[in-house]
Amino acid sequence: MAANSQFSMAVHVLTMLARSCGRNMKSDYIACSVNTNAVVIRRLLSQLNKAKLVVSQTGASGGTRLARSPVDINLADVYKAVECGEVFALHAKSPSQDCPVGKNIAAVLCHLQREIDKVVGDQLSQHSLADVIEKIEHGWA
Amino acid sequence: MAANSQFSMAVHVLTMLARSCGRNMKSDYIACSVNTNAVVIRRLLSQLNKAKLVVSQTGASGGTRLARSPVDINLADVYKAVECGEVFALHAKSPSQDCPVGKNIAAVLCHLQREIDKVVGDQLSQHSLADVIEKIEHGWA
DNA sequence: CTCATTTGTATCAACAAATGTTACAAAAAG
DNA sequence: CTTTTTGTAACATTTGTTGATACAAATGAG
Numbered sequence: 001m002a003a004n005s006q007f008s009m010a011v012h013v014l015t016m017l018a019r020s021c022g023r024n025m026k027s028d029y030i031a032c033s034v035n036t037n038a039v040v041i042r043r044l045l046s047q048l049n050k051a052k053l054v055v056s057q058t059g060a061s062g063g064t065r066l067a068r069s070p071v072d073i074n075l076a077d078v079y080k081a082v083e084c085g086e087v088f089a090l091h092a093k094s095p096s097q098d099c100p101v102g103k104n105i106a107a108v109l110c111h112l113q114r115e116i117d118k119v120v121g122d123q124l125s126q127h128s129l130a131d132v133i134e135k136i137e138h139g140w141a
Numbered sequence: 142m143a144a145n146s147q148f149s150m151a152v153h154v155l156t157m158l159a160r161s162c163g164r165n166m167k168s169d170y171i172a173c174s175v176n177t178n179a180v181v182i183r184r185l186l187s188q189l190n191k192a193k194l195v196v197s198q199t200g201a202s203g204g205t206r207l208a209r210s211p212v213d214i215n216l217a218d219v220y221k222a223v224e225c226g227e228v229f230a231l232h233a234k235s236p237s238q239d240c241p242v243g244k245n246i247a248a249v250l251c252h253l254q255r256e257i258d259k260v261v262g263d264q265l266s267q268h269s270l271a272d273v274i275e276k277i278e279h280g281w282a
Numbered sequence: 283c284t285c286a287t288t289t290g291t292a293t294c295a296a297c298a299a300a301t302g303t304t305a306c307a308a309a310a311a312g
Numbered sequence: 313c314t315t316t317t318t319g320t321a322a323c324a325t326t327t328g329t330t331g332a333t334a335c336a337a338a339t340g341a342g
Contacts, residue, residue, distance in 0.1 A: 003230035033240040059310025060316040089144035099174040199289040200339025
């Protein structure tokens with residue numbers, strides 16, 4: 001289990017929370033729908049909390065709810081919150097600095113990386129959490 | 142898991158080949174510039190060969206050269222060739238089918254995944270290998 | 283033809299990242 | 313005080329990426 005599915009899980013979790021109408025939802029209940037362990041969900045919620053997308057309470061009748069309306073949360077926010085890194089990675093080891101290509105390739109790739117990240121972010125920001133819920137509840141617009 | 146840098150390495154390798162003016166280049170020589178093992182390079186070249194981006198020859202004075210001109214190779218071709226997978230992964234385990242969200246989330250995410258892959262591909266296809274070489278040799282246009 | 287060179291690929295080890303699991307302190311409600 | 317629930321640490325498991333060794337097959341040079 002190595003491919004990073006945190007973004008997918010985060011969208012799933014936030015959709016669940018959005019449908020609970022502001023009531024606290026327990027990590028155990030969410031874990032059941034996502035089909036994973038409650039701690040995995042709590043770890044994810046911890047990141048969403050840091051990004052101020054959700055609010056949690058400890059204690060009896062505690063749980064988690066959205067920090068703001070689903071129309072004010074877009075998928076770029078979620079992508080950023082889970083910090084999945086870049087679309088492609090730069091070289092693990094630095095290339096040879098004696099070779100003209102090795103010396104300059106990193107700058108070119110780094111620039112490209114930012115460019116790709118931007119278009120991904122732009123595209124994701126076109127979709128709000130409310131749009132996702134709409135599709136799940138009423139089919140494809 | 143180590144972060145996947147095959148795309149970065151592939152661009153590096155193809156840039157090297159493009160600058161060799163059609164002469165065969167040895168995996169050992171390329172490995173030296175990329176700062177890795179020759180077998181890693183040969184594995185990569187094997188994928189680029191399957192994608193018909195390069196041509197290789199075994200034997201003495203063998204090696205690899207580009208299959209076509211750098212202006213006719215764009216970075217989307219390279220990205221496809223190395224098959225690095227998607228920008229984000231779907232759930233590892235299938236979500237609960239008893240939950241309305243769990244039941245329908247996969248379709249929404251899958252659709253989104255294709256949409257993101259398309260914008261990434263479109264953006265990458267704006268850059269030819271010749272553009273990369275231009276930047277490496279003569280700075281940023 | 284024979285030999286040196288180089289690719290292509292199998293195999294295995296080393297390592298890193300994501301996920302699963304257990305455990306327990308801290309917080310909050312009743 | 314007791315119960316419930318989050319937050320987080322710690323560790324095992326799994327899997328993908330990279331590195332390294334080995335060797336058959338191909339091919340050019342002499």
